[in-house]
Amino acid sequence: MKSGPLESGEASSGATTSKKWVISEVSILEFILRILAAAGTLGSAMAMGTADETVPFFPQNILLNAEFSDLPMFTFFVVANSVACAYLVLTLPLSFYHIIRKAAKKSRIILVMFDTAMLALVTAGASTAAAIVYLAHKGNSNANWFAICQQFNSFCERTSGSLIGSFAAAFVLILLITSSAIAISQC
Template identity: 30%
Template sequence: MASEAGEKQESGRGKVTGSKLDLALVLLRLLAFFATLSATVVMALNKQTKTIVVATIGTVPITTTLTAKFQHTPAFVFFVIANGNASLHNLLMLVVGFMGPKWNFKGLAHLAIPVLDLMNVAIVSGGASAAVFMGQLGRDGNSHARWNKICDKFDSYCDRSGGAMIASLVGLMLMTVICSVNIIRLRNHNSNKIVLDSSVNVVP
């Protein structure tokens, strides 16, 4: 009887801890969703057109109009795709979380969700790293390769790109925390399962 009472107490503690982790996970997912969505929208809508003087003939300046868009840089295109995919993933995971046990076929959700989270962390990390590299190149250039900087000409474009990168990195940190919380939930789930199995096997 004493062992059964102890097992029930441990099970109750596990449920309380699980509910707190579930609430924390929902809040983290919401924040990560808004962060990656902001990064996607800001970068996707980022555009600046500027007219610059390229030459002067006598006193007549020769000008040209240039437009900077995220589509011109493959790294920024990947950045938009990666963060858009992460936003969709977090939104779907929130829906799955609210649907509850209906989506947890034989406990597969406990394993599938952490794996999908890790995949999205890897994708967003790659997109953010590529974008930050191109951003640094656009701001400072590369004198060894003779690549000129462009942020002195397209300052607004670079500022908005930097804001999108910061939002993406914030989302990446939140998603990393989400992965850690999922691992803790998985451990607690397995511990509770072991406790329940042992209570069933107790001889009265």
């Protein structure tokens, strides 16, 4: 009975070694992608969270102030990116564990589920904010919503820029989930 497993073990020893290396590489890639996505969400949350501009309004001689908390969609953007960033940082140890322990199928599947939920959260935050940034730039004559970016130029630039990190993080999360699927297939 022993001859079977031994023979197959000898025959596939080379393949197993190369397989181990492939798994390691995918897990390292996952770890790096996780750091990149965390950096993207952190940058976005900070850029939006510190967006603040005060401009003088001459006819009435008053100061007009614009900050992210004036619009609930921007607040949601900051919260969504902060939550995603915290999640990505907290899962880094588990991701590191996956580099060392290659056959952790269950924890990888659980991570895929939460990563997917985080992708939805980050995309929702970025898209919600993008809709408002678009309105702020272009306005909408049908709904009588006027563009506000002529007045709050710096505020608009900052909020537009903050979207980049968030959409980049969403793209990185798609790559992360795909590489997790590859890693699971190689377990």
